[in-house]
Structures are given as C-alpha cells and as structure tokens.
Amino acid sequence: MEKPPFRQNQLCGSWLMKERLGTGGFGHVYLYQNEETSEKIAVKLCRLELNAKNKVRWSREIQIMKKMKHLNVVTAKDVPEEMMHIALNDLPGLFFASCLMCPLLTFLLTHFCSLYCILYEVLALLNDVGSGIQYLHENKIIHRDLKPENIVLQDINGKLVHKIIDLGYAKDLDQGSLCTSFVGTLQYLAPELFEGKSYTVTVDYWSFGPMIFECYCGFRPFLHNLQPVQWTSKVRNKGPKDIMAVEDMNGEVRFSTHLPYPNNLSRTLLEPLEGLLQLMLKWDPVQRGGGLNPDxxxxxxxxxxxxxxxxxxxxxxxxxxTQVHSFLLSPDEGLHSLQQRIETETKIELLNQELLQETGVMLDPRKPAAQCVLDGVVSIFWPFECVLIL
Incomplete structure (x- = not known):
C-alpha cells in the first residue's frame, strides 16, 4: 500500500520541505531548502513497497548516479545528516545535487510557439542531451528510457541547461554486451524491443531521434496519433533514410526523408539536421548511428x-x-569573402554593401567574418545576430 505524502510543513533539522516537484513510476521528488543557507536540493523517495527486482532497480539508480560527474546528467550528492531517516520505507532516498527546474515536456507544451520560430532549443537540446548520452555510453551505461519527461531544464547562473534524469532503467554494459530485458517508455522505445530482440546502446540513439523531431515539429515522427503497437507494423518497411510517416485520408502511409515543410531552418542547417535524424532513426539497430567514424x-x-x-x-x-540570407562560414573566412558571396546571391555589389550588426555597430574589415557570430549554439538562430545590408 502506498504511504501518504509528506505534510507540506515537514522540517528535518534546518531543511524544510517546500513542495513536491513530481512523481515517477516508483517515487516522489520533493524540493527541500536549507533555512540557514538557502541551499536547495531535490530528494527522490520511493513511494511503494517494492518486490526484490525493483528494489535492485532502485539501488542501481543510486549507485549509478553517485558515479556520474557531468553537467548534463543529474548527479547524486551525500545525504545531509538531518535527513538520514526521512525515507518512506526501508529504501534509501536519492539526493540530487541541486534543485531541478522543469521537465522538457512541460517546457515544450508552454513554449512551443517560440521554439518553432526561434529554434534555439533544438540546438541546445542537441548539445546538452547529446553530450550527456555520449558520457553515459563512454562510461558503459545505457539509459534505456530516454524521453522528454526524463530531460529537465535547470537554471545554472542564468542559463538553462538540459539534464538527463531517472537512471532507474539504466544498465552497466560490459564491452560488446547485449541486453534483452524489455524496458523503457513505449512511445520512444526502439523497434527491436517490441520484437524481443537483443539490443545495445543504439536504443538510446532511436529514443533521442524522436525527441529532436518533436522538439522542432511538436509531434513525434512516425504516425504520432497511434500507439507504438499499432504503428510499428506500418513503419517497419520504411526506407533507411525515412524520418517521418503520416497516414493520409485513405489510410495509406506516406514516408518522407525530410522534415515537414514549411519550416524556418536555413538550408545550411536543414540538410545536416535531417542527416542526423536519418542516422538515428534507422530501423536496423546495427546500422543505426552510422557506425564508428574512423577520423x-x-x-x-x-x-x-x-x-x-x-x-x-x-x-x-x-x-x-526584407529577405534573410544564410551563409555557412569557414573558420578563417574574411569579411571581404563573405561580401563577395553576398554579392553573388543578392546581386548587390560589394561597394554598395554596408554591413551593420542590429545594434548599429559596423563590422571590422580587419576581423574574420565570424566576428558577427557569437560562440556556442545560440549563434545560429537568434535574430539579433543578423547583419543588415543597407
């Protein structure tokens, strides 16, 4: 029987329970704040009486998270002495390094219009979650339950950072090992799991693919109105580069190798992003991810x-x-070279061009053309980094 949640005013020494942040399959996550230092921590407590198998799962999550040391993977911290005995049962609590802000899914639902127009979040998601997945795999850990609900956004020094959470299904991998257990959330589950086949780290590639697609488009790539047990048989024979499937009025499934159109991606970014999804959404798990890049x-x-x-x-x-033109810059391309390319595309002669940043500051002809592009993923999309041709 599930035990009742904490009372809102529960105090553990100097730690006051402020609110319940969320509920997972096995546990509640609570926000605690130290009344003396104002430090905040998130505490995950098991809310159920678990069987032996799930007790192992719970303990494994704690063991794995204590080993994690990466910006984009939530890590566990030592239990404050005053909170050693707050567990709802005989299972230990999981204490996160700092307060979690909100799940990606909640953010998508409340900010989708701005995401669709600005697309900053797509690249931020690629950067943060991609880095976190690579870190897990480099440490021989497969997540097995990647989904928007397991990606949270955290405010770190004024910047929103994506973090991977909920490693309850994660499993340590020996070199070349295969897994056969059926885990994960159905909507983001790799197809080989439905067939009861062995699988490897490439199941995380598949789960990441629909998340990228959904962040950009607002819906999942394959027959998003159907349950996986319904769409898998219809999508099984998709082409190796197909990244989207829709069903027309006649019930016929139509595939596409491209993101839906119209979209706000420039061609310089559209093609590589589609190529990335084509690698991650390959049906064949052996080909998925594209194999090892030798370089x-x-x-x-x-x-x-x-x-x-x-x-x-x-x-x-x-x-x-009022037309916007996008140019991919080479690392050391000069401003003169960029202006020649602008002339070719716009037919505006170089001598008639005046390049200004939106602030009105003129570009320095002595510096590379990349002077108008800020470092990091923000540089690609934010409209305030457009250069004006007057």
Missing amino acids: AKQPQCFALLDQILNMKVVHILNMTT
Whole structure:
C-alpha cells in the first residue's frame, strides 16, 4: 500500500520541505531548502513497497548516479545528516545535487510557439542531451528510457541547461554486451524491443531521434496519433533514410526523408539536421548511428552532431527586399569573402554593401567574418545576430 505524502510543513533539522516537484513510476521528488543557507536540493523517495527486482532497480539508480560527474546528467550528492531517516520505507532516498527546474515536456507544451520560430532549443537540446548520452555510453551505461519527461531544464547562473534524469532503467554494459530485458517508455522505445530482440546502446540513439523531431515539429515522427503497437507494423518497411510517416485520408502511409515543410531552418542547417535524424532513426539497430567514424573515433551520428554544433552561420537581412540570407562560414573566412558571396546571391555589389550588426555597430574589415557570430549554439538562430545590408 502506498504511504501518504509528506505534510507540506515537514522540517528535518534546518531543511524544510517546500513542495513536491513530481512523481515517477516508483517515487516522489520533493524540493527541500536549507533555512540557514538557502541551499536547495531535490530528494527522490520511493513511494511503494517494492518486490526484490525493483528494489535492485532502485539501488542501481543510486549507485549509478553517485558515479556520474557531468553537467548534463543529474548527479547524486551525500545525504545531509538531518535527513538520514526521512525515507518512506526501508529504501534509501536519492539526493540530487541541486534543485531541478522543469521537465522538457512541460517546457515544450508552454513554449512551443517560440521554439518553432526561434529554434534555439533544438540546438541546445542537441548539445546538452547529446553530450550527456555520449558520457553515459563512454562510461558503459545505457539509459534505456530516454524521453522528454526524463530531460529537465535547470537554471545554472542564468542559463538553462538540459539534464538527463531517472537512471532507474539504466544498465552497466560490459564491452560488446547485449541486453534483452524489455524496458523503457513505449512511445520512444526502439523497434527491436517490441520484437524481443537483443539490443545495445543504439536504443538510446532511436529514443533521442524522436525527441529532436518533436522538439522542432511538436509531434513525434512516425504516425504520432497511434500507439507504438499499432504503428510499428506500418513503419517497419520504411526506407533507411525515412524520418517521418503520416497516414493520409485513405489510410495509406506516406514516408518522407525530410522534415515537414514549411519550416524556418536555413538550408545550411536543414540538410545536416535531417542527416542526423536519418542516422538515428534507422530501423536496423546495427546500422543505426552510422557506425564508428574512423577520423573522430566516435559513432557517426555524434561526429555529425559535433559538426552541426560547430557550424558558424551568419544571417543577412536584406533591408531592400526584407529577405534573410544564410551563409555557412569557414573558420578563417574574411569579411571581404563573405561580401563577395553576398554579392553573388543578392546581386548587390560589394561597394554598395554596408554591413551593420542590429545594434548599429559596423563590422571590422580587419576581423574574420565570424566576428558577427557569437560562440556556442545560440549563434545560429537568434535574430539579433543578423547583419543588415543597407
């Protein structure tokens, strides 16, 4: 029988329980604040009487999270002495390093319009979650339950950072090991799991793919109105590069290798992002991810992800036509070279161009063209980094 939740005013020494942040399959997550230092922590407590198998799961999550040391994976911290005995049963609590802000799914539901228009969150998700997944795999850990609800956003020094949570289904992997247990959330589950086949880390690639697609489009890529047990048989024969499936009025399934149109992605970013999804959403788990990139010494999907995140793209707003032109910059490209490319595309001669940042500051001809692009993933999409042609 489930035990009642804490009373809202429960105090453990100097730690006051402020609110319940959420509920998972086995536990509640509570926010505690130290009344003396104002420090905040999140405490996950098991709310059920578990069988032996699930007790192992709970203990494994604590063991794994105590080993994690990565910005994009939630880590566990030592239990404050005053809170040693607050468990609802005989299972230990899980104490997170700091307060979690909100799940990605909640953020998507409340901010989708701005995400669709600005697309900053797509690249932030790629950067943060991609980095977290690679860290887990490098440490021989497969998550097995990646989904928007298990990605939270945390405010760190004024910047929102994505963190992977809920490692209850995670499993340590020996080199070359295969798993056969059926775990994870159905909507984001890799197809081989429905067939009871062995699987490897590539199940995390598949789960990450629909999350990227959903963050950008607002719906999952394959027959999103159907349950997985209904759509898997219809999508099984998709082409190796198909990343989307819809059902028309006649019930016929139509596939596409492209993101839905119209969209706000420039061609310089659209093609590599579609290529990334094509690698992650391959039906064949052996081909999924593209294999090992010999140069980067990492899976091809993550090598392509790094290329996308390292791209320097400048957006040029032509004030005479109100059209925006996007240019992918080479690392050391000069401003003169960029202006020649602008002339070729816009037919505005170089001598008639005046390049200004939106603040009105002129670009320095002595500096590389990338001077108008800020470092990091924000640089690709934010409209205040457009350069104006007057």
